[in-house]
Amino acid sequence: MVEEVKEQGKSKVRTVFFVSDATAITAETLANSVLAQFHGLQYVRWRMPFINTIEKAKEAAMKINEVGKETGNRPIVFSTLVAGSLASTFNEYCNAFVIELFRSFVGPLERELGVPSDHSVGKSHEIGDQERYNKRIEAINYTLSHDDGQTNEGLKEAEVILVGVSRSGKTPTSLYLAMQYGIKAANYPLLPEDFDRGELPPALDNCRDRIFGLSIAPERLSQIRSERRPNSRYASLENCRYEVHEAQKMMENEGIKWLSSTSKSIEEISATILQELKINVSAEMGM
Amino acid sequence: MVEEVKEQGKSKVRTVFFVSDATAITAETLANSVLAQFHGLQYVRWRMPFINTIEKAKEAAMKINEVGKETGNRPIVFSTLVAGSLASTFNEYCNAFVIELFRSFVGPLERELGVPSDHSVGKSHEIGDQERYNKRIEAINYTLSHDDGQTNEGLKEAEVILVGVSRSGKTPTSLYLAMQYGIKAANYPLLPEDFDRGELPPALDNCRDRIFGLSIAPERLSQIRSERRPNSRYASLENCRYEVHEAQKMMENEGIKWLSSTSKSIEEISATILQELKINVSAEMGM
Numbered sequence: 001m002v003e004e005v006k007e008q009g010k011s012k013v014r015t016v017f018f019v020s021d022a023t024a025i026t027a028e029t030l031a032n033s034v035l036a037q038f039h040g041l042q043y044v045r046w047r048m049p050f051i052n053t054i055e056k057a058k059e060a061a062m063k064i065n066e067v068g069k070e071t072g073n074r075p076i077v078f079s080t081l082v083a084g085s086l087a088s089t090f091n092e093y094c095n096a097f098v099i100e101l102f103r104s105f106v107g108p109l110e111r112e113l114g115v116p117s118d119h120s121v122g123k124s125h126e127i128g129d130q131e132r133y134n135k136r137i138e139a140i141n142y143t144l145s146h147d148d149g150q151t152n153e154g155l156k157e158a159e160v161i162l163v164g165v166s167r168s169g170k171t172p173t174s175l176y177l178a179m180q181y182g183i184k185a186a187n188y189p190l191l192p193e194d195f196d197r198g199e200l201p202p203a204l205d206n207c208r209d210r211i212f213g214l215s216i217a218p219e220r221l222s223q224i225r226s227e228r229r230p231n232s233r234y235a236s237l238e239n240c241r242y243e244v245h246e247a248q249k250m251m252e253n254e255g256i257k258w259l260s261s262t263s264k265s266i267e268e269i270s271a272t273i274l275q276e277l278k279i280n281v282s283a284e285m286g287m
Numbered sequence: 288m289v290e291e292v293k294e295q296g297k298s299k300v301r302t303v304f305f306v307s308d309a310t311a312i313t314a315e316t317l318a319n320s321v322l323a324q325f326h327g328l329q330y331v332r333w334r335m336p337f338i339n340t341i342e343k344a345k346e347a348a349m350k351i352n353e354v355g356k357e358t359g360n361r362p363i364v365f366s367t368l369v370a371g372s373l374a375s376t377f378n379e380y381c382n383a384f385v386i387e388l389f390r391s392f393v394g395p396l397e398r399e400l401g402v403p404s405d406h407s408v409g410k411s412h413e414i415g416d417q418e419r420y421n422k423r424i425e426a427i428n429y430t431l432s433h434d435d436g437q438t439n440e441g442l443k444e445a446e447v448i449l450v451g452v453s454r455s456g457k458t459p460t461s462l463y464l465a466m467q468y469g470i471k472a473a474n475y476p477l478l479p480e481d482f483d484r485g486e487l488p489p490a491l492d493n494c495r496d497r498i499f500g501l502s503i504a505p506e507r508l509s510q511i512r513s514e515r516r517p518n519s520r521y522a523s524l525e526n527c528r529y530e531v532h533e534a535q536k537m538m539e540n541e542g543i544k545w546l547s548s549t550s551k552s553i554e555e556i557s558a559t560i561l562q563e564l565k566i567n568v569s570a571e572m573g574m
Contacts, residue, residue: 023554025554029313033367034389038396038397038405041400076396080320101320105386108386113325118324140462147431172427267310271336280332
């Protein structure tokens with residue numbers, strides 16, 4: 001780690017730690033969001049999850065101090081330590097720039113909500129409500145078994161049905177919807193035979209309100225398909241142009257909302273779908 | 288929405304909004320983590336993503352104010368609005384308890400890092416580095432094609448190989464590792480024939496350092512399997528006891544690290560695996 005830092009040159013590189021009494025996923029998510037606002041800097045990131053005893057809090061602080069000495073740069077710490085004793089021990093021993101994600105908000109929220117927080121450890125990504133957690137796992141299994149039009153059974157259970165040409169991003173998006181939001185998301189490929197018929201796959205007739213389309217720039221599609229089947233007609237730019245054109249035409253005709261996944265992340269696509277289909281679900285699926 | 292609030296009774300229910308110029312995933316993640324600290328309250332959660340113009344910022348504020356009036360409770364807003372103009376417009380119009388997740392930290396960080404933040408919109412869940420993003424999609428595809436021991440091809444590419452009896456949580460965990468961390472995670476079922484042989488599947492001989500085991504309480508396993516195949520020998524408590532016992536014995540004998548997934552969330556399992564296998568990856572896979 002230290003080597004890495006030195007190679008990359010002191011000044012521009014900062015070492016960032018995600019310290020948590022649980023998974024550190026919240027700390028990491030927020031930290032990466034904040035750090036994305038700063039340019040011209042490189043970050044070496046280290047996760048320190050499950051810092052759930054005073055001993056571990058001391059150890060973590062010591063390790064971080066070491067890195068500070070070795071790199072000559074003050075480490076940056078994003079901490080979600082909740083328990084007062086852990087946080088105060090950590091802060092007492094740690095010579096770093098520490099940003100406390102929870103403690104900044106919990107106080108004001110206690111006053112606003114009129115109830116004390118329990119300062120308990122590792123709540124946020126535990127299995128909270130078992131039922132909701134099971135729903136999430138169910139959604140993942142449902143999505144896997146309804147990937148790529150595998151089956152028409154139980155399609156009425158689907159909360160989202162993604163359609164689009166092969167390799168337009170349906171599978172990762174479906175899985176993200178299931179994983180993050182506990183949404184049962186099926187996906188259906190749009191195939192040349194559908195274009196010949198000029199209609200959506202018949203299985204989707206009664207699900208219009210839950211269908212959302214993904215399209216993609218033919219150039220990008222050809223690139224993606226070529227990695228799988230180089231020099232195939234399937235991957236040829238000409239064929240990709242044809243399929244994308246036909247798919248978009250069909251979605252327009254059928255009045256299906258769609259977006260282009262070309263330059264969008266799974267998260268952006270998913271958030272847009274939830275918004276367009278007016279699905280309001282909390283991400284807190286026992287995560 | 289408002290109905291829902293009233294039904295549940297004013298006092299105990301607070302309406303929470305996640306306001307973002309992008310996906311609102313960061314706001315939602317941190318908000319849920321913080322709110323998990325408070326008990327005896329119910330929350331109605333609403334996501335307001337892509338608030339990326341002054342107009343939309345005003346609209347959002349107005350909608351939130353309405354809910355405040357209708358519910359008689361001051362709404363709680365977790366905002367990741369970055370652009371100063373958006374945030375200040377929103378704050379000017381919004382009569383809610385607003386927690387600004389970024390603005391609280393960006394200032395101090397600017398001073399610490401010695402560079403200004405660009406206050407630009409929607410950075411954190413965009414496709415940042417295209418290469419890293421592709422790596423993540425690749426990981427998802429790899430994990431899907433290496434689920435449940437489908438193939439031994441390319442196993443040396445796997446960064447994590449999960450083993451465990453059928454329905455012990457291998458698939459959701461593998462997918463989470465790929466989705467969240469861009470890790471190529473294969474998974475391999477431990478089957479009765481492996482127990483008879485008393486050894487791991489031969490395909491795994493050269494991957495010991497990347498193997499991690501999942502176990503589960505026989506009672507829970509029997510419950511899960513029964514949903515799929517009620518009254519089957521496969522789901523019977525007796526058989527589940529046998530398989531779990533044999534699997535744990537084998538993992539012990541083979542010196543494979545394992546944990547029980549019974550009461551752990553996918554996130555807790557994944558974070559533990561990364562820690563145990565000493566894999567340090569940033570979650571910022573272009574997310």
